[in-house]
Amino acid sequence: MSETAPYASKPSQSLGRLYGTGPSPTRSEFQRDRDRIIHSTAFRRLQHKTQVFLHHEGRHFRNRLTHTLEVSQIARSIARALHLNEDLAEAVALSHDLGHTPFGHAGERALHRAMLPFGGFDHNMQALRVVTLLENRYAEHDGLNLTWETLEGILKHNGPLLHPDGSPYGRFADEGLPGGLDAIPVPADLRLATHASLEAQVAAIADDIAYNAHDIDDALRARLIGLEDFLDVPMAGPIVSEVLHRYPGIPVKRQTHEVQRRMITRAVEDVIATSAGNIAASGVASAEDVRLSGKALVTFSPANAAAETALKHFLFARVYRHDAVMVPVLESEALVERLFARYMADADMPGRWGEAGRAAGGHDRARIVADFIAGMTDPYALDEYQRLFDARPEFR
Incomplete structure (x- = not known):
């Protein structure tokens, strides 16, 4: 891995783990986190958890594990281009779905409704419970004993939970903070009112990129929709038009893959260029500056952010709410x-x-x-x- 930028997270400056460990002669602290996550029971379970299409419906549809691996690959690519710590970005990406229920977001919605009298259910919070409390394979402690930076990224990769004045932020404004936060054993305060590291922000946007491209692929594979249906859809439409014009006679599965890979490439390139500009304009000079910047710095360009939102709305209406x-x-x-x-x-x-x-x-x-x-x-x-x-x- 090339030398990282001043605003990247430094394993040598980590706030550490809840339980002390000896130094490793071959791995950084964030590499050790990544390896602990990959070897966990919860990580293996992801192969039998629904992404969008239920597990029984076909072996070629994505599950939580394949989605997680795709997110990890995209996160590493973006982190490398921005001179961030690839290992931390990968650790957050690999762990971001460890708290998901069976049957995808349907299971999460149902469990949240059932848990509303008891503090609700949130999959990011649950992932934190998994890696700090529920994994129980180590001889000396429960959990995976991850670094503070990885724990912070798991909980806050989508943004802060609180405003600086202590009021709930974003989606937590309606229902309050997820229950159980006070019971999480952590090596230091997770600082709920600050943004997470750039590496965690990279993992979050990699999740969005993977979702969009791969849900299109799975929806086409399931024959819920055709490529032509995307022609007027922002983000996807110009790419579909380009592929159909250039490769009119090849099988649909090849056309689909061409659309998918172009979407990923262009989204990644947009994020890298936009985020590099955001970081330079912000003047951040350390990972702490990033947390105190008051906004996400890893983003789509305004035009691509609007197009990505429109694509999500299209997928929601035509795929996620399809009768099948x-x-x-x-x-x-x-x-x-x-x-x-x-x-x-x-x-x-x-x-x-x-x-x-x-x-x-x-x-x-x-x-x-x-x-x-x-x-x-x-x-x-x-x-x-x-x-x-x-x-x-x-x-x-």
């Missing part, structure tokens, strides 16, 4: 809600979850149940549903 997607979405939401209600009422959970659940009540039991459900893969959630209700939804 919504029928299994609604069934999976109902499944998660029924599992939660049953565990809260009388059903025992397997293994250590059952032991913890029997010893807890009220808010504490609800959080244990949420932890258990959030950690499930799609197939395991179906197995548990069949065990408890003697039925197995087919999502058709």
Whole structure:
């Protein structure tokens, strides 16, 4: 990795870990974080968790693991071009979805509704719980014992949680901060009113880039929509027109891949050029300056930001709300809600979850149940549903 810029995060200046570790002769602190995440149980579970299309619908659709790897690749590319710490950007990217439930955002919505009386459910907050509390493979402590910078990036890669005056920021203004923050063991204050590092901001925008390009690919593969339907859609339309004009006679899957790779390349190049300008104009000279800058510095250009928003609206209306997607979405939401209600009422959970659940009540039991459900893969959630209700939804 080339020498990093002054405003990049420096592993030698890390605020450290909750539990002390000896120095590594071969790896930086952020490289160690990355490796711990990759070897975690929660990371492996991502291969059986829904991205957009449910796990059973086809082996070639993306799951949470393949999406995470794609985000990681894009994040490394952007971080390298901006002379940031690639290892920290990769660690945040690899861990950003560890808190996701089975059945994608449908499962998250259902679990959040069920948890509203108990502080709600947020997948970034849950990812923090996974890496600090729920992973339990180490002999001397729970969690993965990650550095402060990686923990900060997991929680705040999408922005601060609080305004400087202490009021909830952005989407937290309506429902308040996610429950359980006070119970997270961290080596230092996560500073909820500041932006995260540039590396975490890179991971966040890499997530957006991957989502847009790959959801188009999966939607076309599922035959929910055709390439021609994108011709008038900002961001995608000019690229689709270009590909159809240049390669009119090749198979659709080849045309689709040409569109996808061009979208990723142009989005990445736009982010690199725009962010380099933002960083220079801001005058930041350290990672601390970045946190105190009061705004995100890794962004799309204004034109591309508007186009990206319009593309998201199109995908929401034509793909995410398509009947072929919504029928299994609604069934999976109902499944998660029924599992939660049953565990809260009388059903025992397997293994250590059952032991913890029997010893807890009220808010504490609800959080244990949420932890258990959030950690499930799609197939395991179906197995548990069949065990408890003697039925197995087919999502058709």
